[in-house]
Amino acid sequence: MKLKMSDYEIIVEKNSIRGLSKHIKSFYTYDDLFIVTDENVDELYHDFIKSVLNEFHLHIVVIKAGEQSKTIATYLDVISQLMDKGIKRNHLILALGGGVVGDLTGFVAATLYRGLPYIQIPTTLLSQVDSSIGSKVGIDLPKGKNLVGAFYHPKLVIIDPVFLDTLSKREYNQGVAEMIKAGLIANKELFNFFKDTKRVTTKEILMAIEVKRTVVLKDPFDQKERMLLNFGHTFGHAIEKKFKYQTYKHGEAISYGMLIALEIGIKKGLTPKHLYESIRHTLEMNGLIKKPYFKIEDLKEDIKTDKKFTAEAFHFICLSDIGQGVVTQIKVGEL
Incomplete structure (x- = not known):
């Protein structure tokens, strides 16, 4: 099922992640792909994502899981790691994870080099039905949640219910x-x-x-x-x-x-x-x-x-x- 937003599509389908390379190649012509994920998702899906995207040269940045990572410090660290890995203005970023990864990565994409293309791949039920939809990206401040951010459209949102199989009951x-x-x-x-x-x-x-x-x-x-x-x-x-x-x-x-x-x-x-x-x-x-x-x-x-x-x-x-x-x-x- 494809849902149309004003500037991007949302694909909702079981096993849609397996067609990710095809979707990327429809608009992206480079070999290098940059992925931001968290340690939990990386542990579960590292090898799987590498096999799905085996036609690309992957550069992966892994952050700690949880809301504590949605900070200015982590934002700056992610940018630093991406630049060390050679990211340029026309490169594509994939946000692979829950709401924290999606919000943080989207904000990085919105601001690094004044804007990079990115794809949302939400892996939790919460991020699939909420944070990956609507183009809000941002980080928290000590004074409150989501106080620094932007409206920035992804190129695509891929919602695959297969990721829900590995969620704990509480996370679900x-x-x-x-x-x-x-x-x-x-x-x-x-x-x-x-x-x-x-x-x-x-x-x-x-x-x-x-x-x-x-x-x-x-x-x-x-x-x-x-x-x-x-x-x-x-x-x-x-x-x-x-x-x-x-x-x-x-x-x-x-x-x-x-x-x-x-x-x-x-x-x-x-x-x-x-x-x-x-x-x-x-x-x-x-x-x-x-x-x-x-x-x-x-x-x-x-x-x-x-x-x-x-x-x-x-x-x-x-x-x-x-x-x-x-x-x-x-x-x-x-x-």
Whole structure:
């Protein structure tokens, strides 16, 4: 299945990775390929990727796995290694890994030599349904997540569900959280799928991608509709930062963030009260939350550097119903 974005295609198909060389050769004429990946993916897929891309001369940069690598220091180190390996402005970079690898590599591609072509090859469920779609790239700062970045289109996104076979249950669940979010803001059928703990198929992956694709095509630069994708993320990012990106993974953090968003929506009269228990139960059943839940007052200071803040207030996402997200504005003092 091919999905068309404004400037690139998304290929969603099992074993599509085996056709990677053909896709690359359709627009790239050089022998050298540069790959950025993390140590976990490299351990699992190093030999496989070399066999798939055996017609190219590969230069591989390996970073430590985890959000702690999405920093200025790692960004500079990756650039230094790529330059030492001889990368030039017309060379192609492959981002092979989860969201951290994709965001970091995309930012390297956007900025090194003022722009290099790159391909996203997401290997986690979370990155397949979320971070690889929409052209947002960037790194974290000590003051918050994704505060330095750009909008930069890849040449291609290859989404192959075969990579999901090597994910741990906890890592898999992080993608489930983003899919539940997608269902809550725009696709009731997708949300209802997760009321049972079934394994996702290509169908559900496509449904989640289509939610994001539709929103991004309407609002590519995050000025209006695209903000809906941040449901649960204001407080979720605050939780990740508060615990130094170690205790809670992204999907878990935004799941607690979604509960807080429901509470705020109920308080503002935007969200029907009965939604809370249904959503809470679904998140808990999928292994994403457990008591005690976070309280708004414990995170107020941590949300002040959220990138959704304007000078007067910040944009906040609530639900008016399952499958219907709404954008509102809130001042911290109103919480």
